[in-house]
Amino acid sequence: MKFNFKTHFKYLAPAVMIVMIAGSACAQDNRPGIMENTPEISDDQKNYTVETIVDGLENPWGMAFLPDGGILITEKKGELIFAKDGQKTIVEGAPEVVSRGQGGLLDIVLHPDYETNGWLYLTFASGEGEEEGANTAIMRAKFDGKSLTDHELLYKASPNTKKGQHFGSRIAFDNDGYLYFSAGERGERDVNPQDITRDNGKVYRINDDGSIPADNPFVNAEDAKKAIYSYGHRNPQGMMFHPEYNEIWVNEHGPQGGDEINVVKKGANYGWPVVSYGINYDNSILTDDTGKEGMEQPIYYWVPSIAPSGMAVVPGEIYPEWSGNILVGSLKFQYLEMLTLENKKVVARTKLLDGMGRLRNVKVGHDNYIYAGIEGKGIVKIIPKNKHD
């Protein structure tokens, strides 16, 4: 029938309203070229068994494998745990931490020459300083079997604030003896990450004793924080050294959508918050741009977010079919994501440990097995089905 405005108006008005309300209720990222769940993730094939190595942990944020077979595990609430042969003991002398929001006792990594020099490295949310609240700190210490000794604070980001988010705090060594660590932007996206005269929103590179490498990118930049190696990050909670490329890789949380894997390059700007593949939590558009000249593109991004934490590369021994794949924990979806890359392009994705819990950390042990730290659970080990000792 012919549309007559007068008679049909009573249908038009509610129809328009419904369309507008429905439209506004959907996440509104209308920017072109953003790919969701690409490539599509495969279900967990469960072609492996899972062995619980340490149980009864709340939030095993970091773990480090000792030469003698024990594991040092950080509990975010502030405990350092030594686990061996099914026993857990609390290590004395852990640093005082501010356990609030995402902060607390965070990562732990051993020096590459740990057997010779005994140094271990810890990141944590520290209240050290004048202001109330906390910010990211990194220290080193030694473990005598019972306690930590020889504490040395190597770097403390400032200022402290009471905000609960974005401490970053992953640590990795490269093959040249440099130590890298991340500090998230502490919830101050318009103030910290793009400014190299400020801490936060950065990946830092220091020597193993806390001194600044002479060829750090901003050692000669006026007022810059000299420890900065790259900037424009949001909150990297995954970091690893990739031996095939001799590079430091990170994964970082985006806002609503836009989690990323980045190859860390000296002096590079990773764009937060100027460019992003995500939008704000209230569905408003954060930025029109997903890329910009002079800013690094991620080698992979996730839309929707998986909330990545922890990162490792699968070695060839033990898991020949998975050799070279990248492992990233998903806090949000409670699985371990395994990504297959060809020339730094993701060609396949699979779920592992699906539904086991918030996947906080993943590491490869001295025995070349994959270990995962799961919130509300503990540390588990993945054993391929063809290997049963």
Added chain:
Amino acid sequence: MIKLGILSCFIFSYLGWTAFYFQDQDEALKASIKRGQEVYQDYCISCHLANGEGVDGTFPPLAKSDFLLKKREESIRAVKYGMNGEIIVNKKTYNSTMTNLGLYDDEVADVMNYILNSWGNKSKKMVTEEEVKAVSKEGKKDS
């Protein structure tokens, strides 16, 4: 006549008192809600999202949530200590971990007042710091 006068005095005094008392309460609640919104945006929004809608199957909604509106003490306990395990919200099952956020008791009260009075939720009784203090880590589960 005098009796009527005295009675009226009492009635109007009482009304006057309630007007001031409830206005103060109202102001206190408004202030708490405002502070609670800041707590929400710092600690809660990345999972429960800006309109309390959550993420279907992953993070439960707070907007018009039957769990929140009917299980007050359990809700306070979750915000205060974190929460683990399976719950049912608006007929959907959720099974994840809500981490212990490390909020102070007054922050728990503020954010509770914010979520109880946003997105179509309404709560007559204000959550106070005292009420939060009294909530223990293990409580009997509300049925």
